[in-house]
Amino acid sequence: MSFLEVKNLHVEVEDKKILNGLTLSAEKGQVAAIMGPNGSGKSTLAYVLAGKDNYKVTEGEVLLNGENILEMSPDERAAKGVFLAFQYPVEVPGVATMTFLRTALNAQRKTRGEAEVSTPEFMKLVRDTANHLGISQEMLRRAVNVGFSGGEKKRNEILQMAVLQPNLAVLDETDSGLDIDALKIVADGVNRLRSPERSMVVITHYQRLLNYIVPDVVHVLANGRVVKSGGKELALELEAKGYAQFQGEAA
Amino acid sequence: MSADVRAMKTPAEQALSSAFAATRCKLPGKGAVVALRDDAFRRFDASGLPHRRIEEWKYTDLRALMREAKPLAEPVGSKGVVPALSGVEASRIAIVNGRYEPGWSNIDDPGIVLSELFAFAGEETDYRLGNAPGKDDIAVSLNTAFMTGGVALRIKKGARVSKPIQLAHIFSGAAAATYPRCIVVVEKGAQLTLIESFDGPSGADYQVNSVLELVIGEGAQVDHVKVGSDGDAALRISTLGVTVDAKANYRDFAFTTGGAVVRNQTFVRFVREGTEASISGATLIKGRQHVDNTLVIEHAAGGCTSRERFRSVLDGESHSIFQGKIIVEPHAQKTDAKMASHALLLSDEAEADNKPELEIFADDVQCGHGATAGALDSSLKFYLMSRGIPEKQAEALLIQAFVGEAIEEVANEGIRESLMQAAINWLNTRG
Numbered sequence: 001m002s003f004l005e006v007k008n009l010h011v012e013v014e015d016k017k018i019l020n021g022l023t024l025s026a027e028k029g030q031v032a033a034i035m036g037p038n039g040s041g042k043s044t045l046a047y048v049l050a051g052k053d054n055y056k057v058t059e060g061e062v063l064l065n066g067e068n069i070l071e072m073s074p075d076e077r078a079a080k081g082v083f084l085a086f087q088y089p090v091e092v093p094g095v096a097t098m099t100f101l102r103t104a105l106n107a108q109r110k111t112r113g114e115a116e117v118s119t120p121e122f123m124k125l126v127r128d129t130a131n132h133l134g135i136s137q138e139m140l141r142r143a144v145n146v147g148f149s150g151g152e153k154k155r156n157e158i159l160q161m162a163v164l165q166p167n168l169a170v171l172d173e174t175d176s177g178l179d180i181d182a183l184k185i186v187a188d189g190v191n192r193l194r195s196p197e198r199s200m201v202v203i204t205h206y207q208r209l210l211n212y213i214v215p216d217v218v219h220v221l222a223n224g225r226v227v228k229s230g231g232k233e234l235a236l237e238l239e240a241k242g243y244a245q246f247q248g249e250a251a
Numbered sequence: 252m253s254a255d256v257r258a259m260k261t262p263a264e265q266a267l268s269s270a271f272a273a274t275r276c277k278l279p280g281k282g283a284v285v286a287l288r289d290d291a292f293r294r295f296d297a298s299g300l301p302h303r304r305i306e307e308w309k310y311t312d313l314r315a316l317m318r319e320a321k322p323l324a325e326p327v328g329s330k331g332v333v334p335a336l337s338g339v340e341a342s343r344i345a346i347v348n349g350r351y352e353p354g355w356s357n358i359d360d361p362g363i364v365l366s367e368l369f370a371f372a373g374e375e376t377d378y379r380l381g382n383a384p385g386k387d388d389i390a391v392s393l394n395t396a397f398m399t400g401g402v403a404l405r406i407k408k409g410a411r412v413s414k415p416i417q418l419a420h421i422f423s424g425a426a427a428a429t430y431p432r433c434i435v436v437v438e439k440g441a442q443l444t445l446i447e448s449f450d451g452p453s454g455a456d457y458q459v460n461s462v463l464e465l466v467i468g469e470g471a472q473v474d475h476v477k478v479g480s481d482g483d484a485a486l487r488i489s490t491l492g493v494t495v496d497a498k499a500n501y502r503d504f505a506f507t508t509g510g511a512v513v514r515n516q517t518f519v520r521f522v523r524e525g526t527e528a529s530i531s532g533a534t535l536i537k538g539r540q541h542v543d544n545t546l547v548i549e550h551a552a553g554g555c556t557s558r559e560r561f562r563s564v565l566d567g568e569s570h571s572i573f574q575g576k577i578i579v580e581p582h583a584q585k586t587d588a589k590m591a592s593h594a595l596l597l598s599d600e601a602e603a604d605n606k607p608e609l610e611i612f613a614d615d616v617q618c619g620h621g622a623t624a625g626a627l628d629s630s631l632k633f634y635l636m637s638r639g640i641p642e643k644q645a646e647a648l649l650i651q652a653f654v655g656e657a658i659e660e661v662a663n664e665g666i667r668e669s670l671m672q673a674a675i676n677w678l679n680t681r682g
Contacts, residue, residue, distance in 0.1 A: 051637070052637075053633070074633060074637045077637075079639050086634070090628075092649075092652065093652060094653060095649070095652045100635075100648075103640055104639050105639075107638075107639045107641060107644060108639035
């Protein structure tokens with residue numbers, strides 16, 4: 001059995017069917033890339049995994065480590081190790097980044113029956129990771145994402161991921177809106193988190209990100225299901241030929 | 252027409268009339284004070300309790316909300332009542348059931364002259380009681396007619412009062428009415444942090460009608476923080492009338508969590524140029540609480556900056572009102588006034604009314620206002636929950652952040668932290 005198993009998933013958003021029997025698996029220690037054209041259901045998959053409401057699952061299941069997570073609230077899933085790096089991270093006025101990180105980490109630990117993290121340990125973890133990601137102390141004191149540039153918000157997502165140490169990390173178009181330097185910093189941050197204990201699902205529109213985060217497997221999504229899977233060379237093929245072939249096939 | 256209205260006096264209005272007739276001669280103060288009381292009562296009697304057809308009182312219809320007028324409270328001492336912010340280091344002046352309690356008060360700063368209200372009113376001073384902005388308001392008239400006691404504080408020219416001074420209004424005993432009146436004169440260049448707190452037991456439908464006249468001298472710096480943590484059945488109307496001289500720095504914050512019906516009225520008049528003012532507040536209410544923050548800001552001199560920022564959090568069937576009127580007089584050029592009020596509704600039954608009004612008679616000014624009312628942002632809540640924060644905790648964090656942005660306006664760190672803690676305690680009782 002795979003670490004993550006998505007089986008025959010059908011999802012509607014506001015009565016519009018987005019996922020049509022999506023089946024997918026991901027393994028610990030691997031990076032799976034999910035590629036596909038606009039509207040193919042990539043972001044919907046990410047939100048359904050994280051547990052956003054208004055996404056109605058009409059059929060199918062999602063097993064994490066053999067456990068169905070669809071009935072769990074978003075915070076319960078997070079405590080089980082699910083993490084979503086948002087395509088558009090929201091600004092949270094009035095909540096300092098450090099407070100947010102610490103509250104989240106301790107809430108997860110509490111749900112798992114673990115002790116709260118000690119202050120020095122927490123400070124060191126955040127400071128070291130922030131340094132790697134080029135996040136200043138000043139940014140950490142500010143409210144979460146408030147006044148951050150697009151690139152800063154994406155780096156902040158990776159910082160959260162590094163602090164929370166998920167075992168299933170879903171990155172939703174983390175490359176969108178990044179210039180090449182910011183992309184390298186973010187990809188470097190992600191690569192540092194690759195681990196035999198962690199499964200990563202990298203959702204992207206373009207092959208570019210996969211030059212920096214090299215995937216183990218590539219899945220192509222069209223019309224709400226996986227239409228092709230392959231190795232990393234599949235991404236290059238898509239870059240050359242485009243998605244038209246799959247859209248035609250699925251329609 | 253007015254004869255018809257008078258014929259329909261409510262039981263509360265009738266009780267107030269009889270009470271005035273019966274106590275007029277016994278109430279403290281001589282000469283000018285008696286004349287002031289008589290004149291004020293005539294004005295009250297002519298209009299009766301304010302009701303919804305009086306625009307300023309549209310949302311707080313006292314004729315309907317004040318079913319009966321309680322008898323004047325007896326002096327009882329202050330046993331067993333702990334005022335708000337008791338953890339903050341401050342010099343305290345107790346005003347128990349509308350009377351100054353010298354035995355319980357501790358003022359030792361040489362920069363302060365403290366007098367009992369009527370002793371002060373009997374002295375030859377250049378300050379005349381009853382002339383603060385808001386003096387024509389009906390609730391103020393009622394306070395003037397019945398005022399039972401209070402204090403007058405003078406902060407001497409250039410004095411820097413190190414510790415905050417707390418006017419601790421405490422209600423104790425069986426349900427009754429109190430009419431405390433205080434005067435604070437902050438002379439030129441002086442500095443003061445003034446706390447005004449209101450406390451009383453839950454379950455008693457006591458009534459408080461308080462007035463504070465605040466005079467801020469040239470270049471003075473005043474932080475006024477009003478904390479309302481009354482008992483759950485209390486009806487309180489608190490008026491603040493402020494006159495601000497040139498180049499002063501005035502900050503005001505009203506924090507309300509208690510009381511069944513509360514109205515904070517703030518009348519501010521900038522009489523000379525160059526003053527900066529920040530008038531803000533936070534209200535956290537639930538159940539059937541009704542809290543009204545009404546401001547009238549008069550820019551009577553040019554070149555003053557005022558910022559009004561109010562936030563309320565409403566649960567249950569509670570009702571918050573923000574009325575903010577900014578008046579810019581014709582010669583008050585270069586006025587910069589901005590007002591914002593935001594309400595966070597935690598239940599479908601809660602109601603928030605925002606009524607901003609700008610009356611601008613000068614042509615070279617910057618004025619604006621904004622108001623919002625809405626539920627917690629579900630995308631923010633999802634973001635927090637997706638990081639492992641359970642729903643209730645995520646909501647609490649967001650609510651805390653919402654009011655925290657208002658409480659940030661309080662300059663004194665100790666008071667700010669106490670208010671933040673009070674907000675957190677309120678959230679914890681939400682369950």
